[in-house]
Amino acid sequence: MLQAALLLTALSKADVAFIVIGGMAAVAQGVTYVTADLELCYQRHPQNYQRLSHALHPFKPRLRGAPADLPFILDAATLRAGLNFTLMTEVGDVDLLGEVTGLGPYEAVKAHAEEVELYEHRIWVLTLAGLIVSKQAAGRAKDLRLLPELQALQALRGAPREDGP
Amino acid sequence: MQSIHASAEFLAWAAQEGIDLSMLYERLQLTPTERLQRHQLALELVEALRQVKKGPGHAPSRVVADRSE
Numbered sequence: 001m002l003q004a005a006l007l008l009t010a011l012s013k014a015d016v017a018f019i020v021i022g023g024m025a026a027v028a029q030g031v032t033y034v035t036a037d038l039e040l041c042y043q044r045h046p047q048n049y050q051r052l053s054h055a056l057h058p059f060k061p062r063l064r065g066a067p068a069d070l071p072f073i074l075d076a077a078t079l080r081a082g083l084n085f086t087l088m089t090e091v092g093d094v095d096l097l098g099e100v101t102g103l104g105p106y107e108a109v110k111a112h113a114e115e116v117e118l119y120e121h122r123i124w125v126l127t128l129a130g131l132i133v134s135k136q137a138a139g140r141a142k143d144l145r146l147l148p149e150l151q152a153l154q155a156l157r158g159a160p161r162e163d164g165p
Numbered sequence: 166m167q168s169i170h171a172s173a174e175f176l177a178w179a180a181q182e183g184i185d186l187s188m189l190y191e192r193l194q195l196t197p198t199e200r201l202q203r204h205q206l207a208l209e210l211v212e213a214l215r216q217v218k219k220g221p222g223h224a225p226s227r228v229v230a231d232r233s234e
Contacts, residue, residue, distance in 0.1 A: 001212050004201055027204045030192035032185065034207050116197045125197070152179040153189055155172040 002036050002092030005119045007059070012121035014055035017043035019113045021100055021134065023146075025126040028116065031149045037093035041126075042079075043106040044098050049076035052096070059089035102137020103130060128154045 004024060011018055020028060022039030042052055053075045061074045064086045072078075074087070083098035103109045112130030115122050126134070132150050135143040180186050192200055 002205075002208060004205065024201070024204075027200055028197040030189060030195075030200060032188050032192060034204065034211055036208065118198050118201060120198075148179055148182055148184055149189065152176060152184045152186060153193070155175045155179070156186065156189055156193060158172060 002038060004038050004092070006091045007038055007056075007089075007094060008123060009119055009121060010055045010058070011040075011052070012123055014051045016051045016055050017045070017048045017106065018052070019106065019109050019124040019126060020118075021097065021109065021126045021131075022095070026131055026146060026150060028118065028125045029128050029131065029150075030153050031146065033146065033149070037095055039095040039097065041097045041100050041106050041109045044079075044083075046076065046080070049079040053079060056087075056089065056094070059091050061087040061089045061094065064088040064093060100134050102134045128157070 008020070019025075019041045020038070021041050022037075023033055023035030024038050026033055027035065042048060056074060063070065063072050066072065074085070079085075079096075085096040087094045087096065099105050100109050103112055109126065109130070110124060112133065113124045113126050116125050117123075118125070128150055132147065132154070135147055135150065176186060192203075195203070
């Protein structure tokens with residue numbers, strides 16, 4: 001089962017450049033939603049590949065949905081060669097995204113993120129506005145289902161909305 | 166002023182559509198860490214219910230996503 005606290009703490013302690021996106025970002029922003037995975041946008045930079053792979057190593061990451069005997073090592077070379085990875089670890093499923101639909105790569109996503117305190121660490125989390133843009137762009141049923149609650153939260157906070165129901 | 170009216174209209178629409186505004190308002194009173202802690206408890210409950218439904222001897226399931234609390 002997902003242990004977000006363990007994962008976020010490990011990544012933060014390792015100084016990994018990442019942003020919490022997707023369902024867990026929505027939860028951090030206040031939606032009443034249950035998700036079993038942790039979606040992260042990571043910075044595509046050689047130093048960050050090292051930090052990210054080292055931080056996840058103790059949790060034994062492997063490809064989700066791939067045959068158990070398929071060789072896989074999450075290291076800097078693997079991260080450099082790919083972009084998005086759907087992983088399972090000993091502490092839950094983790095999705096690593098080099099780019100976020102509707103927003104772009106890490107640097108663009110960060111422009112739609114805010115630094116918040118999570119488990120005594122300063123961690124970048126996608127804002128409500130950023131979540132709404134990315135969910136609208138992704139356009140899958142599971143993304144669209146979350147939109148009314150995200151928009152309601154935005155309205156409760158009193159922020160002006162740029163989109164309609 | 167216009168955005169305040171727009172927000173009020175939207176909230177009325179959201180409530181009609183079944184969004185539990187009181188629960189959202191309650192969440193906004195919590196810190197982000199407290200929200201994640203609440204989520205962890207809900208996830209553990211969902212997982213426990215899935216195990217009961219499956220019966221003994223089943224390995225824990227990975228997929229619990231997309232469920233409202």
